[in-house]
Amino acid sequence: MTIYEIAEKADVSASTVSRVINNKSSVNKKTRNKVQKVLDEYNFSLNETARSLSTNQSKMIGILVADIRNSHYTDIAYETETNLLENGYCSIIINAGNTAERMRESIEILSKRQVDGAIIIGSIFQNKVVEKTLKKNFNDRPIIFLNGSLPNKNVYNLVVAEDEGVKESVYLLKEHGYKHILFMSWMETASNTLKIKGYKEGISNLGYTTYLLNITEKEIKTHNSDVLINYLKLNPQIDAIISSDDLLATLTIKCLTENNINIPNEIGIIGINNSEYCYITTPSLTSLDNKQSELGQLGAQSLINLLNNKSVSKKIQIFPEIIERESLR
Amino acid sequence: MTIYEIAEKADVSASTVSRVINNKSSVNKKTRNKVQKVLDEYNFSLNETARSLSTNQSKMIGILVADIRNSHYTDIAYETETNLLENGYCSIIINAGNTAERMRESIEILSKRQVDGAIIIGSIFQNKVVEKTLKKNFNDRPIIFLNGSLPNKNVYNLVVAEDEGVKESVYLLKEHGYKHILFMSWMETASNTLKIKGYKEGISNLGYTTYLLNITEKEIKTHNSDVLINYLKLNPQIDAIISSDDLLATLTIKCLTENNINIPNEIGIIGINNSEYCYITTPSLTSLDNKQSELGQLGAQSLINLLNNKSVSKKIQIFPEIIERESLR
DNA sequence: TTAAATACTGCAACCGGTTGCAAATTATAA
DNA sequence: TTATAATTTGCAACCGGTTGCAGTATTTAA
Numbered sequence: 170m171t172i173y174e175i176a177e178k179a180d181v182s183a184s185t186v187s188r189v190i191n192n193k194s195s196v197n198k199k200t201r202n203k204v205q206k207v208l209d210e211y212n213f214s215l216n217e218t219a220r221s222l223s224t225n226q227s228k229m230i231g232i233l234v235a236d237i238r239n240s241h242y243t244d245i246a247y248e249t250e251t252n253l254l255e256n257g258y259c260s261i262i263i264n265a266g267n268t269a270e271r272m273r274e275s276i277e278i279l280s281k282r283q284v285d286g287a288i289i290i291g292s293i294f295q296n297k298v299v300e301k302t303l304k305k306n307f308n309d310r311p312i313i314f315l316n317g318s319l320p321n322k323n324v325y326n327l328v329v330a331e332d333e334g335v336k337e338s339v340y341l342l343k344e345h346g347y348k349h350i351l352f353m354s355w356m357e358t359a360s361n362t363l364k365i366k367g368y369k370e371g372i373s374n375l376g377y378t379t380y381l382l383n384i385t386e387k388e389i390k391t392h393n394s395d396v397l398i399n400y401l402k403l404n405p406q407i408d409a410i411i412s413s414d415d416l417l418a419t420l421t422i423k424c425l426t427e428n429n430i431n432i433p434n435e436i437g438i439i440g441i442n443n444s445e446y447c448y449i450t451t452p453s454l455t456s457l458d459n460k461q462s463e464l465g466q467l468g469a470q471s472l473i474n475l476l477n478n479k480s481v482s483k484k485i486q487i488f489p490e491i492i493e494r495e496s497l498r
Numbered sequence: 499m500t501i502y503e504i505a506e507k508a509d510v511s512a513s514t515v516s517r518v519i520n521n522k523s524s525v526n527k528k529t530r531n532k533v534q535k536v537l538d539e540y541n542f543s544l545n546e547t548a549r550s551l552s553t554n555q556s557k558m559i560g561i562l563v564a565d566i567r568n569s570h571y572t573d574i575a576y577e578t579e580t581n582l583l584e585n586g587y588c589s590i591i592i593n594a595g596n597t598a599e600r601m602r603e604s605i606e607i608l609s610k611r612q613v614d615g616a617i618i619i620g621s622i623f624q625n626k627v628v629e630k631t632l633k634k635n636f637n638d639r640p641i642i643f644l645n646g647s648l649p650n651k652n653v654y655n656l657v658v659a660e661d662e663g664v665k666e667s668v669y670l671l672k673e674h675g676y677k678h679i680l681f682m683s684w685m686e687t688a689s690n691t692l693k694i695k696g697y698k699e700g701i702s703n704l705g706y707t708t709y710l711l712n713i714t715e716k717e718i719k720t721h722n723s724d725v726l727i728n729y730l731k732l733n734p735q736i737d738a739i740i741s742s743d744d745l746l747a748t749l750t751i752k753c754l755t756e757n758n759i760n761i762p763n764e765i766g767i768i769g770i771n772n773s774e775y776c777y778i779t780t781p782s783l784t785s786l787d788n789k790q791s792e793l794g795q796l797g798a799q800s801l802i803n804l805l806n807n808k809s810v811s812k813k814i815q816i817f818p819e820i821i822e823r824e825s826l827r
Numbered sequence: 828t829t830a831a832a833t834a835c836t837g838c839a840a841c842c843g844g845t846t847g848c849a850a851a852t853t854a855t856a857a
Numbered sequence: 858t859t860a861t862a863a864t865t866t867g868c869a870a871c872c873g874g875t876t877g878c879a880g881t882a883t884t885t886a887a
């Protein structure tokens with residue numbers, strides 16, 4: 170069923186049908202009713218592809234996610250998707266994988282699909298290939314980069330100041346009487362680098378000693394706890410751990426508990442992300458809330474503003490908040 | 499940049515350019531090279547919207563997800579999306595929310611976007627509104643329903659026999675010497691009903707007694723453990739628990755541990771989903787692997803077969819597998 | 828009652844591709 | 858060398874909408 174068929178049944182031109190559908194310009198009330206009746210009768214559903222081609226606006230937004238199986242990203246994607254939908258934009262969520270090749274491909278797909286704009290989620294996209302591909306394929310459409318930053322002229326960077334959050338965590342540990350704070354991580358992402366930066370600044374400001382431990386992805390996947398225990402044996406003065414994410418913190422708690430190290434008395438723990446993991450551990454986990462929902466929402470809102478030619482700052486920063494639970498004494 | 503501009507630069511007609519791009523019919527080698535050179539030079543990117551309109555094939559698939567924040571669904575969505583992409587189909591993932599209204603709206607969006615087919619994930623979509631809306635908007639395009647079933651003529655139902663899995667779990671508990679098995683759940687979904695069915699059958703086949711406990715969503719969100727402890731006080735003979743999902747099992751372990759009930763000696767526990775939660779508990783969690791990746795993969799493959807006019811069975815069933823860990827004695 | 832202004836409506840071009848058909852070119856066979 | 862077949866290529870219509878412009882109908886003002 171096309172507007173032409175509707176037009177025929179309603180005995181008007183296709184233009185008029187189009188005007189009725191879009192509530193555009195002046196259509197006589199009688200005509201409008203007549204057309205609307207036919208529209209309703211046939212349960213007309215407009216072909217958005219044709220409209221896109223004609224208006225040169227797809228009303229689709231591409232969302233590039235590093236890994237949709239990772240709730241850290243999907244929490245953000247959920248917020249953006251919901252917000253965009255409320256504003257009449259439909260989302261194409263693409264799982265861009267980890268390889269540069271796959272990222273390039275994903276961006277090209279979005280470009281060919283004529284999306285009106287894009288939201289990129291995850292610091293993993295902060296690289297030359299993405300930068301170049303965007304320049305080639307997306308030079309005129311707005312892009313929001315969540316939790317990362319790219320210098321392209323049409324990319325708007327929206328980041329959570331994770332470094333500040335970690336710094337605050339260090340200060341909080343001091344307030345709770347901890348003195349030897351280990352920062353433990355397992356992913357070498359830009360986000361992690363930022364966290365380490367905040368950690369180092371905080372430690373340095375307090376005149377404390379830095380302790381950094383990096384677990385390999387393999388070790389965490391096999392839940393190998395020797396690395397941590399050995400490290401603690403070598404550095405028995407350590408009395409607090411900041412883990413780069415809640416999953417790692419959860420595994421750390423499991424490891425310490427099994428080795429009869431008391432949390433929070435012997436060692437205090439802070440996770441990052443304030444995820445569901447925080448509730449299921451004993452003791453429950455103090456964690457840095459990264460404000461992911463806010464980030465997603467703000468991202469969607471910024472993109473909509475750009476699409477409506479409102480001005481948006483090229484760089485926006487929001488700040489995490491520490492949610493205290495039982496893992497600190 | 500359009501094929502017309504390319505055509506002009508290459509001094510051929512747009513038809514020829516189109517033929518080169520699509521590797522279609524006979525194009526002279528010389529001409530092909532000439533066109534390809536211009537294509538490359540200008541880094542031509544084809545407008546898929548125009549192609550969709552013209553070919554009446556969008557090469558897009560709609561994926562309807564009940565909640566993209568829930569890893570149970572995104573694991574499946576990830577598999578389907580990856581598989582579809584490998585076959586040249588791009589996915590529109592829509593988070594369809596919980597309300598019937600939102601589901602209707604989502605289906606209509608997909609229909610208007612002219613997707614070639616759809617994949618529906620989650621038993622929550624197993625309702626009259628969805629059934630009707632699909633009939634109205636999707637009557638001619640194939641739909642794969644994962645973990646649910648709808649009688650529409652173009653809907654292909656692919657389900658995991660969760661009832662069989664739970665039944666097997668009951669049998670396994672018996673083998674491990676457990677006799678009084680509680681089934682605990684907190685969501686009233688069709689999937690849960692199926693699990694309970696399997697539980698009851700298993701229990702009945704063994705001549706055991708059924709113990710069912712339903713926690714409200716509010717209770718689980720607030721991590722209220724009184725309900726379980728009280729239930730166990732009233733039924734002290736209970737020596738095993740099957741939880742409707744791993745999160746609930748994890749919370750159960752936390753609750754029992756805090757109340758000094760030994761797992762697996764006093765009470766054995768089986769979770770469902772074989773998720774990441776299984777590793778982080780002490781003891782680690784025996785869980786029913788729902789074969790979500792297989793489901794997602796099979797779903798994508800079936801849809802592709804349908805789109806290529808190959809025959810696909812209207813109903814396919816796959817079976818879970820129990821992964822044993824430390825939570826059984 | 829008539830001229831000018833305003834409200835409606837339709838024509839036709841356009842968005843950027845694809846494709847059947849026919850024309851033009853080249854290759855093959857007689 | 859010519860008739861015929863096969864290969865290449867372009868024309869023009871089509872996919873299903875939108876929209877500027879012009880023409881017609883209806884008001885409003887004079």
